[in-house]
Amino acid sequence: HDEQEAISKNVIACTGAITSTLKQDWGLNDIWNELITPRFERLNQMTNSTNFGEWTNKGGKQVFQTQVPIQLQKGFSKKRIDHRHHAMDAIVIACASRSHINYLNNESALGNASKTEKDKKRHDLKHKLCTKKFNTGSNENYKWILNKPWETFTQDAKNALYDIVVSFKQNLRVINETINYYQAWKKNADGILTKELVKQTKGDNWAVRKPMHKDTVSGLVNLRFKKTVQLSAAIDNWEMIVDKGLRLKIKELNEKEKDKKKVIKFFKDNNNTWQEMDISRVEIFYWDNENVASRVNIDESFTSIKIKGITDTGIQTIMLNHLTKFDEEKNGKIVEHPELAFSPDGLDEMNKSIHDLNGGIPHHPIYKVRTYEPKGNKFNVGYTGNKKNKYVEAEKGTNLFFAIYEDDKGKRNYETIPLNIVIERQKQGQLSVPETNEAGNKLAMQLSPNDLVYIPTDEEKEQKNKIDFEKLSKEQKKRIYKMVSSSGNQCFFIRFDIATSIVNKIEFSALNKMEKSIDGVMIKECCFKLKVDRLGNINPVNL
Numbered sequence: 203h204d205e206q207e208a209i210s211k212n213v214i215a216c217t218g219a220i221t222s223t224l225k226q227d228w229g230l231n232d233i234w235n236e237l238i239t240p241r242f243e244r245l246n247q248m249t250n251s252t253n254f255g256e257w258t259n260k261g262g263k264q265v266f267q268t269q270v271p272i273q274l275q276k277g278f279s280k281k282r283i284d285h286r287h288h289a290m291d292a293i294v295i296a297c298a299s300r301s302h303i304n305y306l307n308n309e310s311a312l313g314n315a316s317k318t319e320k321d322k323k324r325h326d327l328k329h330k331l332c333t334k335k336f337n338t339g340s341n342e343n344y345k346w347i348l349n350k351p352w353e354t355f356t357q358d359a360k361n362a363l364y365d366i367v368v369s370f371k372q373n374l375r376v377i378n379e380t381i382n383y384y385q386a387w388k389k390n391a392d393g394i395l396t397k398e399l400v401k402q403t404k405g406d407n408w409a410v411r412k413p414m415h416k417d418t419v420s421g422l423v424n425l426r427f428k429k430t431v432q433l434s435a436a437i438d439n440w441e442m443i444v445d446k447g448l449r450l451k452i453k454e455l456n457e458k459e460k461d462k463k464k465v466i467k468f469f470k471d472n473n474n475t476w477q478e479m480d481i482s483r484v485e486i487f488y489w490d491n492e493n494v495a496s497r498v499n500i501d502e503s504f505t506s507i508k509i510k511g512i513t514d515t516g517i518q519t520i521m522l523n524h525l526t527k528f529d530e531e532k533n534g535k536i537v538e539h540p541e542l543a544f545s546p547d548g549l550d551e552m553n554k555s556i557h558d559l560n561g562g563i564p565h566h567p568i569y570k571v572r573t574y575e576p577k578g579n580k581f582n583v584g585y586t587g588n589k590k591n592k593y594v595e596a597e598k599g600t601n602l603f604f605a606i607y608e609d610d611k612g613k614r615n616y617e618t619i620p621l622n623i624v625i626e627r628q629k630q631g632q633l634s635v636p637e638t639n640e641a642g643n644k645l646a647m648q649l650s651p652n653d654l655v656y657i658p659t660d661e662e663k664e665q666k667n668k669i670d671f672e673k674l675s676k677e678q679k680k681r682i683y684k685m686v687s688s689s690g691n692q693c694f695f696i697r698f699d700i701a702t703s704i705v706n707k708i709e710f711s712a713l714n715k716m717e718k719s720i721d722g723v724m725i726k727e728c729c730f731k732l733k734v735d736r737l738g739n740i741n742p743v744n745l
Contacts, residue, residue: 220306221294227348229356230290237363238284239266241704285368285701293359297351301327364676368698369734370652374602377628380407408629412621415594420494422591423513423574426487436484437465444485448476494593495574500549502541513572523559524552581622596621602650604688605635607643614727615643616691647731649685654698655729657681657719671740683725686715693726
């Protein structure tokens with residue numbers, strides 16, 4: 203055991219040159235290319251090109267020569283795109299002996315040495331570990347090739363790599379109970395007072411192990427907007443009519459007639475016109491209290507669309523007037539330049555001329571504005587005092603539980619459980635995910651990042667219990683996916699062996715993850731959860 207551990211440490215210390223040579227001579231590089239070829243072929247189909255490789259004849263054998271376009275080659279390594287490269291390195295290290303280490307280190311050290319120094323080469327190890335391989339049609343040109351550990355090593359390594367299902371470590375710890383200590387004076391056996399640490403026994407103390415929300419805190423705001431409605435609906439809410447003259451006229455008619463039908467008839471007799479204006483549809487104000495606002499610095503991201511998200515309409519007018527100064531016409535279209543209008547110099551210029559931009563009305567300089575957005579998935583900071591009107595958004599990476607519910611007919615419903623609800627349930631000793639949803643459907647399974655799921659075929663859906671997870675075929679293992687993240691009722695996955703995308707935002711999706719499998723199956727609708735132990739044993743969960 204000690205000798206093997208020492209060998210492993212030696213190999214790990216110089217994996218670069220040594221494992222590279224062993225992989226080449228033992229045929230593992232060809233196995234790796236075969237392993238990742240389907241992904242490059244798929245990219246060729248997606249781009250309708252041969253930019254990612256093509257089939258060529260190599261030594262009388264048809265092989266797929268993988269490649270990537272030159273603009274994508276920076277930092278690209280075809281070894282790093284698949285998690286199974288760790289297993290391939292482990293195979294090499296396991297099969298390398300101390301003799302391999304000594305021989306390859308000796309070859310590397312004396313590679314450019316003089317003729318006298320080359321006599322120090324380990325010819326004994328060369329003849330023990332290597333075999334001469336002559337070039338085709340030549341009896342003189344040859345090179346020394348390291349012997350395989352055994353005759354069928356390359357094929358066995360290939361089968362082993364195809365047979366591997368990669369599992370992933372999870373970090374689902376959300377809260378844990380803390381133990382606090384405080385100092386107190388205690389009498390010892392001799393009656394002398396000494397300070398001792400005493401364990402706190404009263405109160406619940408919890409440590410939250412995940413960020414509870416993003417730094418920005420938003421306040422609930424009640425905003426007034428405009429909308430167009432039928433005249434009949436406008437008469438019911440005449441106080442909210444935008445046109446002041448029409449508002450006063452309807453008020454007068456209501457007080458005089460005291461009958462909505464007579465008011466409608468009055469306007470109908472006038473062809474639904476008022477002061478030569480069509481009022482069959484009327485613009486009215488309405489209030490919306492489902493928005494939250496926060497103060498932000500003005501920067502180069504403030505386009506006309508974003509400016510319209512400012513709560514103060516006066517500031518909107520000033521900023522829009524300033525932005526139009528930098529507009530440019532191209533091909534009959536107006537092109538905005540917020541990067542000029544709201545750069546540091548542009549902002550100074552706006553504040554110097556703010557009096558003119560505001561129609562001759564004085565205004566304080568503007569450096570920060572209050573922007574609003576729909577409340578959406580934001581939640582209250584607290585429930586008492588002004589905390590109930592303060593809203594925050596979940597931090598990225600804190601959606602740890604995706605719940606899949608099923609009704610009586612087997613139809614699935616989906617929900618991402620927010621972190622604040624998970625924390626509250628765990629504090630009460632409950633399951634992290636509610637056992638039933640609002641519709642009363644029962645929990646079928648819960649998924650968390652790095653969980654593995656299996657996508658059954660149509661036949662396997664009917665006979666799930668007959669799937670032999672101890673002897674999954676090569677094709678079956680291609681239907682094992684890793685859960686990556688979730689949001690709302692969406693859940694995203696990636697195949698278990700894929701480490702990174704060959705082409706960012708193209709190979710799978712703009713998010714480098716997908717809801718549907720490579721074969722086009724919606725994963726969350728039919729998958730079931732797998733459990734993989736440290737020995738690689740695969741078992742279904744709640745099948």
